[in-house]
Amino acid sequence: MKKIRFIAPIVILMIFALTAGGCGSSGGDNKTAEKYPTKPINYVIAFNAGGQSDIEARRQQPVLEKTLGQPITISYKPGGGGAVAWAELVNQKPDGYYMAGFNIPHIILQPLERKDSGYKTDQINPVAIFQKTIVGLAVPKNSPYNTLEDFINAAKAKPGSITIGGSGTNTGPHLYTLLLEKEAGIKLQYVPFTGAAPATQALLGGHTVAMAGNSDDLVKYPDKIKVLGMASPERFKALPDAPTMKEQGYDIQVSVDRGVAVPPGTDPAIVKQLEEAFMKIANDETIKAQMLKEGFEPVAMNAEQSRKYIEERTKVFTEIFNSLGQTQK
Amino acid sequence: MLNSTSISSFAFLIIAAAAWYMTGDLSKMGSFFPRVIAVMMGIFAIIQIAVSLLQKKKEEPFSGIDAKRVISMVLGISLYVALIMLIGFILSGILFLAFFFWYLERGGDKSPSMARSLILAVLITGAFYSVFHYIFLVPLPVGMLFGG
Amino acid sequence: MTENMLVAIGNVFDPASFLLMTLGVAGGIIVGALPGLTATMALALLVPFTFSMNAYASLMMLGGVYVGAMYGGCIAAILVNTPGTPASIATTFDGYPLTKKGKAEHALVTAAFSSGIGGVIGALILLFLSPPLAEAALKFGPPEYFWLSVFGLTIIATLSTGSMLKGLIGGAFGLLLSTVGISPIGGDMRFTFGFYQFQAGLELIVVLIGFFCIPEVLAMIEKKLGEQTITSYKPQKGVAKQVILELIKKPVLLIRSSLIGAFVGIVPGAGGNIASLMAYNEAVRFSKDKSKFGTGIIDGVAASEASNNAEVGGSLVPLLTLGIPGAAPAAVMLGALMIQGMRPGPELYTTYGDITYTFLFSFVLANIIMLVLGFYGSRHVARVINLPVSMLAPIVVFLTIIGSYAIRNNMLDVGMMVFFGLIGYITKKTGFTPGPIVLGLILGPIAENGLVQSMLMGQAAGSMFQVFFTRPISVVLIILCVISVALPVISSIRNRKGGASIA
Structure with a gap:
C-alpha cells in the first residue's frame, strides 16, 4: 500500500497533464491568424508510408518546421487511391492545423467516376502545387519498336493485341493510354497494375509490351527501357533524349501534379502563411535540383494559380471522360 | 440435424448470395472475381448444410462458459x-x-x-x-x- | 569487389554505426511487438534522420530496424495470439499453444534462434545470388501470380483443423472480404455500403487482430475466476540451451523454411505473411507426426520464424538489382537509397560497392544482434503472461484498439476490428477457424490481380489457354497445386487400405 500512496500524486498529475494536453491541442477555435500556428500542424499523406508523396513530405518537413516555427506531424491515411484521405480532409475543421497532400488527376477523376468518393473536386482547397511527373510511353530495351511510329503502326496492324501496362484504373497512365488510342486511332489492351513497381516489373519481365509510366519511374531504368514519347509540351529535363508526343504529331499532355490542400473555408490569411512556406521550398535551388534528378519537374504554383489550374484541368478531364464514354458507376 | 454448423453455414450461404446480388451492376472486370468466389462459397456452404443435416451430431458450442x-x-x-x-x-x-x-x-x-x-x-x-x-x-x- | 568488401567489413564494425544498428534492431523489435506499428511505418519515421547521416550509418540503422521488426512480430504472436505483424500469423499456430502450456520461453527462444538462422541465410542469398535471382523474379507475370496464389490456397488443407469443408468456406469468405473496396481493374466500388472509408478496402492487420486476438481475449475470461486455461510461466534454467540443441538437430526444417522464405521474398508483392504460412505448411507436409502441429511444438514456430526473417533478405534482392521493392518496407528502403543519391541497379555493386556491401554485411550482423537480444530478452518477456487474466485481458483489448487505429488513423478500422473479433469468436466456436479466412484475405488481391490481368493478356494474345497454361513457371506451379491437393487424398486412401482410420 505504501507504494500506491507514493504513486497516487504522480498519477493525478498525469491525468491533469494528459487531459489538459488533450484539450489544449484541440480547443483552439478559430483564433486570429496572427498567432497562427500555435501548435503542431498535421500533414496527412493520402498514400502509404515510403511512397513518393511521403518522401516528398519528408523532404519538406524540416523546412516547413523552420519557417512556421511549429512541428509538422506527418501521418498516413492510405486507401481508395487517396480518396479516403481527401474525403476526411474536406470534413476537417478549417483551422489551418490539418493539411493533406493531393494529386491531380486523382482528385478530379475520382469524383467523376465514383458516386461515393466522399468529396468533390471543388472542396479541395489548394495551398500550393510543387511538383509534377510527366507520363511517358516506355518499351523494354530489346523491344522491336524504336519509335512511337513503329509502335503505332504495330498497333494498327493488329488492333487490341498490344498490351500496355500502367498503374491503376482512371489514373494518369490510364488517361494517357485512352488519349493515345483516340489521337492515333488505334486500339490497345490496357492492363492496370496495383502500382508503378508491379507495372515496371511486368514490362521488364516481358509480360506487357509497353508501359505508360510516370517520369520518376522512367528515369530509374535508363539501361533497361526506351522512352518513346513524353506527354509534355517540351522535352523533359531529366530525359533529354526522349522525344515529346507533340514533336511526333500527337497533342497529348498528361502529368500527375502534387500539391497540398487545406479544408474548405480556411481563413485566407492562414492559407497565405502556409502558401509562403511551401513556395519557399518550391523555389529552393537545391531541392529543385534534387527533384529533377529523381525524375520530377519542380513547379511553384501558389494558391490562386493552383486553384485556376485545377479548374482548368477539371474542364479538360471532364470533357475527355465524357467523350470516352466513361460514366459514373 | 439443425445444429450450429448448419446454421452458420446457412449464414455463409446468405453472404454468398448477397455478394452475388451486390456485384450485379459492376463492370465485367470488377465483378468477375468476387462472383466466382461467391459461387464457390455458396456451393461449399450448401454441401456443408447437407452434410450436417444428415449427420446427427449434437453441438453445444457455448457450453461451459460464463x-x-x-x-x-x-x-x-x-x-x-x-x-x-x-x-x-x-x-x-x-x-x-x-x-x-x-x-x-x-x-x-x-x-x-x-x-x-x-x-x-x-x-x-x-x-x-x-x-x-x-x-x-x-x-x-x-x-x-x-x-x- | 574484394576491395569493396574489405572496406565494408571495416565500416560494419565502426563503433558509432554499430551502436546505431544495435539501437535500430532493438527499436525494431519493440515496433514489431506492438500490433499496429509496422516495419514500414518505423522505417518511414527514420528516413528524415538519414538525410543528415552518412550513407553507411543510415542504411545500417534502417537495416537493423527492418530485421528487428520482423522478429518482434513473434512476441505478441506467441504471448497473446496477436500477430504483431502479418508475417507472424503462422507463429501463432504453435507459439500460442506453447504459451498456454507454460512454455512461452521455449517458443520465444525458438523464434529468436530460427529468425537468426533464417535472417542470415536470407542475407547470404542477398549477398551472393542477387543478380540471377532478380532475373528469375522478373519471370513472374500475372499468370504466375495467379497460380502462386492458388498454390497458396492449398494451405487451407493444413489450416482447417477438423473439417476441410469449413476450411474451404472460410477461405472463400476471406477471399470475398479481400474484394471490399475499389476493384483493382475497372475501378468499381465493391461492398462499400455507402461508406467512403470502405474505398480503402479492409486492412489486413485490422482483420488479423480482430480474428486472432479478440476471440482469445474472450476465451481468457469466459471461464469463471480460478479455472484459467493458461499455465503460468516459471523461469527454468537451461531452457535456451535445451531448445537450441533440439533445433540444431533439425537443420532440414530450418534450411527449408529459410529457402521458402527467401524465395517468396524475391517474388515482388508476396511478403512475409505468405512466406511464413507456406513454410509452416511444408513443415507439416514433411513431418512424420502431422497431428502434433497446432498443439504447441517448437517445429511450427521455427518454420514460421525462419522463413519470415529469410524473406527480408529476399525482398531486397529485386530492390537492389532492379529497383523493384519486394515488400512494403523494402519500398521505404528504396526511398532512403535514392536520398543518398544511389540508384538501384548494377552500379550499386560497382560505383557504390562500398556502401552496398557495408549494408549487406551489416544485414548479417543485424541478424546476429537480434539473436542475442532475443535470447536474453525471452526470459523477461515471457513473464508478461503471468499477469492475472483480470489485467491481461483488458490490456490486450486496449492494445488491439490502439493498434488497429494507428495502422491507418481510421476509426472505422477500430470498429471493423471489433466486428470481426466478434464474428471470429462465434465462428471459432462453430468450427470455422480464423486461419483459412485470413489466408483468403491475404491471397485474395494477388489472386484477383493475377487472374484479371491474365485475362486481359489473354484477350490481347487471342488465347486464354496460352496465357494460363503454357508458360513454364505457371506449369510448374500448376503441378505443385495438383500434387499438394492429391497427396493427402492418396495417403488417406493408402491409410484406409492399411486399416488405419482417416483423420
Missing part, C-alpha cells in the same frame, strides 16, 4: 470504441481499463480495490499514449466533445 463475463466484455469493448469517438483516447482508455481490472477481479479471494485499478489504468494509458503520440507520432483521437 456468459455474464463474456457479454459484459463484448459490451464493454463496444462502449469503449464509442467512447473514444466521444471523449477521446485517453479518458475512454482509463475508464475501460479501470472498470475491467476491477470487474474481472470480482469473485476472487480478495475483494478488488477500485483505487488500485484506477491507478494502473492511468499509468498504462499514459505510458502507451506517450509512446504512440510522442515517439511514433500517431495522432490519437481526442474525441468530439473536445473538438476532435
